[in-house]
Amino acid sequence: MGSKGEALRQRIVAAADELFYRQGYENTSFSDIADAVGISRGNFYYHFKSKDEILSAVIDSRVAAIVTMLNEWDKKFKDPRQRLYYYIDMPLRDQENICLHGCPVGSLCTELAKINRTMLDDANRMFAVFRDWLILQLNFLGVRKNVKKIAMHFIARVQGIVTVTNAFEDKDFLQQETKQLKKWQCR
């Protein structure tokens, strides 16, 4: 069984994941990833036969990571309102990277909308996982009307904050808007 090959495959995905986040998908070459992992391009191509394929693997890996993370949040916080706050605070906990590279989910979707619309439908699953989890928390909170709309509203709010934070490299804005968003209540 290819257990050693599987381990390398995961290292490749992890390296590609970070590079796509830091310098964008289009701007990251096979060589960049191979160099980061410390293997040859030929070997890289043995594991992933095309750039679409490595992108697809990175998206799957991110979706899985988000699911795992949300499960941990569920264990950590029993109060759905606390969980909601923890979601809103997520960019705050990763200020440096958010400031420099934006949101891994949002920025990838924004890029794919321009260069690879086929993969966009794959990428926005990352948003969908958050959305479905948010819907659950809103249900727990007793919200009954427009639950999906409100979940999407939260995602959009966070995306907007991150986009502006990234464009202006402005952590103060991130902090102040995050605080304000937590004052949200159902209208």
Added chain:
Amino acid sequence: MGSKGEALRQRIVAAADELFYRQGYENTSFSDIADAVGISRGNFYYHFKSKDEILSAVIDSRVAAIVTMLNEWDKKFKDPRQRLYYYIDMPLRDQENICLHGCPVGSLCTELAKINRTMLDDANRMFAVFRDWLILQLNFLGVRKNVKKIAMHFIARVQGIVTVTNAFEDKDFLQQETKQLKKWQCR
């Protein structure tokens, strides 16, 4: 005087502007732009000596276009609240493009944050022009406290809406969130 050359220069900038918006900066080559204008690559290089230079010209052109547009809005609407609504409705008036390509300002900043941080400081001037105009309108409305913060808040709200609209190709979301944002009032 190079008045014919100047006319071509503007056609080049216009073509690059649209291509950068539709397929991204990194993913647009000199050949793409030259083909779109119908000139040779050599001629293109006579007018713009590097990719940074054409990007810089596109950003300047966009900033100027935004200034012109906001002046027209000022003529068109005397009520600052109406002007604010017209700003919020901007993505709605360009639904098709927003859905397909996102925000020209936001998506360019997001891309440049990853591939060309030097130019990012140039690009976010596009946001700054909107911000300063919004500050003016808020002043007219009698808002005295946190005016800059509120202006940035509006920009972030619109950015978030557009990012999600683009990622999900969801016009309904755009319409409903736009309507909700117009219910905003100072707290």
Added chain:
DNA sequence: CTAATTATAGGACAATCGTCCTATAATTAG
């Protein structure tokens, strides 16, 4: 008209891109 300047075309340039192939090396199965 002539000379100088500006504009345009076309191709050369090295580098890099994604892709693919082949020859070994390492591992596993029998």
Added chain:
DNA sequence: CTAATTATAGGACGATTGTCCTATAATTAG
């Protein structure tokens, strides 16, 4: 141990990239 499979390295491939050069065409200045 031997044979088969899996993994790895290295380089060839055509295409494309941004950049630059040179020769000509068009325009302008005297």
